[in-house]
Amino acid sequence: MRFISIFLSVFIFTACSQKEEKIPVDLTRKGFSYYPAGELAPVTSGQGRKGDNYVYAPGIRFPIESAPAYLNSQVYGVGGYLGPKGSLCSETNYAYPWHDNYCEKRSKYNMPLCSMGTGHQGVDIRTATCEKKKYYAVAVENGVITSIGTYTVQLRGISGRTYRYLHLDSATLKVKRGQNLRRGQRIGLVSNNMGSTPTSIHLHFDMKQTIKIGNSSKTVFVPPYTSLVEAYKRLLQGHP
Amino acid sequence: MRTSFLRTLFFMLLANSILNAGGILDIKWPELNQAQQKAVASYPKVLSEGIKEVRLPVYLSSSYVDDQNMIVVSNKDFYSISFLLEGATLLFEGDRTYQEVVSVKNSEFQKIVQKLKPVEFSKSEEVMIAQFNRHGANYSISVECEKPQTDKRCTEEAFIRGLYGNIILVGGKR
Numbered sequence A: 001m002r003f004i005s006i007f008l009s010v011f012i013f014t015a016c017s018q019k020e021e022k023i024p025v026d027l028t029r030k031g032f033s034y035y036p037a038g039e040l041a042p043v044t045s046g047q048g049r050k051g052d053n054y055v056y057a058p059g060i061r062f063p064i065e066s067a068p069a070y071l072n073s074q075v076y077g078v079g080g081y082l083g084p085k086g087s088l089c090s091e092t093n094y095a096y097p098w099h100d101n102y103c104e105k106r107s108k109y110n111m112p113l114c115s116m117g118t119g120h121q122g123v124d125i126r127t128a129t130c131e132k133k134k135y136y137a138v139a140v141e142n143g144v145i146t147s148i149g150t151y152t153v154q155l156r157g158i159s160g161r162t163y164r165y166l167h168l169d170s171a172t173l174k175v176k177r178g179q180n181l182r183r184g185q186r187i188g189l190v191s192n193n194m195g196s197t198p199t200s201i202h203l204h205f206d207m208k209q210t211i212k213i214g215n216s217s218k219t220v221f222v223p224p225y226t227s228l229v230e231a232y233k234r235l236l237q238g239h240p
Numbered sequence B: 001m002r003t004s005f006l007r008t009l010f011f012m013l014l015a016n017s018i019l020n021a022g023g024i025l026d027i028k029w030p031e032l033n034q035a036q037q038k039a040v041a042s043y044p045k046v047l048s049e050g051i052k053e054v055r056l057p058v059y060l061s062s063s064y065v066d067d068q069n070m071i072v073v074s075n076k077d078f079y080s081i082s083f084l085l086e087g088a089t090l091l092f093e094g095d096r097t098y099q100e101v102v103s104v105k106n107s108e109f110q111k112i113v114q115k116l117k118p119v120e121f122s123k124s125e126e127v128m129i130a131q132f133n134r135h136g137a138n139y140s141i142s143v144e145c146e147k148p149q150t151d152k153r154c155t156e157e158a159f160i161r162g163l164y165g166n167i168i169l170v171g172g173k174r
């Protein structure tokens, strides 16, 4: 059965590819467009996980309360420390299309699902405007807050998946350790908090889950991009 | 229209062929010796009460088991125990669930399994992490610093290795 599934998948993929629109895909009347999962920009930013369109966290709520939001690189975007010179608030950074940045080159971050074995463990998302402490990050599913560090808030969803929200403003967090949250409930305001060394204004969002392989299992950071594209479409359509 | 139908069908089939839904991992329970059982009885209430429903072996570094200021979040499937240190947050976690099953024939995941080590030390957004699998469950220890660029607990592995080196079993219910 599994063999037939794989065979059919490949066959249908080939059939679809011939009719596929040119990237980026522009799907909604609100102008939202995005490059496919794993297409990192610029190419020097590393090798993304191309072709993995599996939705690891189906049905999650988009982690920022309101649209628009822009998923793209903080490091290689305008004003980023490896990006073109300019302001971090450049219009280029606050525009569609989205670009995946999971697996982007980062030193020492263990990433078994990235071809390099290391890389960015989640994705970076900019809020509607380049203002800190204005837009709320919210729970992507029902769950409990398991830890709060200097710049990290961790939510364990009822699915068992762990979601990390980084760089929220510490002083105005709306949650406590051990607090149960409903999907969509406010966690805190997106900011540039990274302890004593501020980062750019954005939400770093990642998802960890355990994968069972035979008698072994491993907890890994899985690709959030496709789950977030789905979630964002729902948000734009008014039923997040 | 036809394309989008085919695309949907493709992803459904691909998902079916590679990944499946989750469940509870098989725990191979360790036996507690008498000294360990005696020690468990003496731990602070915040710990013993906090983990009383947890159905996997619970590990903590021996240097922190008596700290009354620990914060425990748990249910039968997981525990998260945090300590607010001077300039850093320390977190011990364990979990007995899985979210996906991958076919053992999947070559990418085969490689991941072959590379599994008893413990891995790494950094994650400047958070220092030790990750390990014991008794079939998955565990981690992490240290997040207020000064991640300069605090040695987050720039060097010695501190996290030390924490991992003295973990002890402190409870858990079969």
Ligand SMILES: [Zn+2]
Residues within 6 Å of the ligand: A120, A122, A123, A124, A204, A205
């Ligand atoms: Zn990031």
